[in-house]
Amino acid sequence: MKKRKAVSLISGGLDSALATKLMLEQGIEVLALHLSSPFGCDENVAKVTEHLNVPLKIVEKGMDYIDLVRNPQYGYGKNMNPCIDCRIYMFVAARKVMEEAGADFIVTGEVLGQRPMSQRRDAMDLIDRDSEMDGLILRPLSAKHLPPTRPEIEGWVDREQLLDISGRGRTKQLELAAALQLKEYGAPAGGCLLTDPIFSGRLSEFFKAKENPTMAEVRLLRYGRHFDLAGGAHVILGRNQEENAKLSEESREEVAEGRMAFFQPLFSGPAAVLSGGFGAALSEEVCRLIVRYGKKGLGPDFLIDMRRGGEVSRLTVHLPPVMPHPAHEAHAAHAVPHPAHAVSHPVPLSADAEGGKERRSI
Numbered sequence: 001m002k003k004r005k006a007v008s009l010i011s012g013g014l015d016s017a018l019a020t021k022l023m024l025e026q027g028i029e030v031l032a033l034h035l036s037s038p039f040g041c042d043e044n045v046a047k048v049t050e051h052l053n054v055p056l057k058i059v060e061k062g063m064d065y066i067d068l069v070r071n072p073q074y075g076y077g078k079n080m081n082p083c084i085d086c087r088i089y090m091f092v093a094a095r096k097v098m099e100e101a102g103a104d105f106i107v108t109g110e111v112l113g114q115r116p117m118s119q120r121r122d123a124m125d126l127i128d129r130d131s132e133m134d135g136l137i138l139r140p141l142s143a144k145h146l147p148p149t150r151p152e153i154e155g156w157v158d159r160e161q162l163l164d165i166s167g168r169g170r171t172k173q174l175e176l177a178a179a180l181q182l183k184e185y186g187a188p189a190g191g192c193l194l195t196d197p198i199f200s201g202r203l204s205e206f207f208k209a210k211e212n213p214t215m216a217e218v219r220l221l222r223y224g225r226h227f228d229l230a231g232g233a234h235v236i237l238g239r240n241q242e243e244n245a246k247l248s249e250e251s252r253e254e255v256a257e258g259r260m261a262f263f264q265p266l267f268s269g270p271a272a273v274l275s276g277g278f279g280a281a282l283s284e285e286v287c288r289l290i291v292r293y294g295k296k297g298l299g300p301d302f303l304i305d306m307r308r309g310g311e312v313s314r315l316t317v318h319l320p321p322v323m324p325h326p327a328h329e330a331h332a333a334h335a336v337p338h339p340a341h342a343v344s345h346p347v348p349l350s351a352d353a354e355g356g357k358e359r360r361s362i
Helices: 014-025 045-052 063-070 083-101 121-130 171-179 197-209 215-222 241-256 280-292 326-334
Strands: 005-009 029-036 056-060 105-107 225-228 234-237 260-265 272-275 301-308 311-318 341-344
Touching: 005 014, 005 083, 014 029, 014 045, 014 105, 014 171, 029 045, 029 083, 045 056, 056 083, 063 083, 063 215, 083 105, 083 121, 197 215, 197 225, 215 241, 215 272, 234 280, 241 260, 241 272, 260 280, 272 280, 280 301, 280 311
Parallel strands: 005 029, 005 105, 029 056
Antiparallel strands: 225 234, 234 272, 260 272, 260 301, 301 311, 311 341
């Protein structure tokens, strides 16, 4: 009998790892597929597939996916998560990989009733229909609650060895993981930023401000403090060293092509990424924000390197000393500093520009 092959959608979490393990236990050859999203978490995927000893293929979700998130046909589940449209998108992508790999069917770790929008029986039927995968999507954890699929009907897998899990509880999955000695998987119910109310608010505001965003801009949404500047420009400030490094990494290609500018302070302060507009006035605003959120007690001069398109400019931000009014001398320790002046020698910039409006941080 011909050995059958499946493409298993892997998130890095428990359920998809279990579904894959059940297929391996039945002698099915498995290719793990992870669809990488700017709103998801990829850190456990490689560990899970290595533990399962299956090859891993990672496919990046493209701008067509961002368009889907902006305007889903079937609406949103929790916050800005387009649950049903997302599953359809994933199965269409998985079918392409299945055909390229010469596989026979697709495996997913979905559990009937676990998610209120996309894992209802009627929603699963709709997803299978719209992805044109009806009969070729096997959900091993809930198979006995669902009609037999082609892999079961044809005898490629033994339906009797599949499960009847349903609902939101995880007790059965955790017991099964222990029985199968499955130790590498992410925390249950983790992952998608589109379910987070604060991030969803940020994303909604971003979509209103950006008609045609780039994927790099979307990826950067998960990091830092966000400010809308004049003329549709946008700046992101890191909140710690880890975020500073992520801003540098995620913006590197765009900065090299001149589509973004990266600001690196030569003092203890946030790095920044500017997009959507450039020029002296915007550079000044960015520099002032960096100084505002930098370590206090430094100065009066602050040096910041700006990189864009292969060129590096050194900017100097001068913070004039504050002279307390005699009537308020007793409160001098609480005086607010004069606005910073930023200059890229030898041209001085205005000190009158207002700071940008910050979006909600996560």
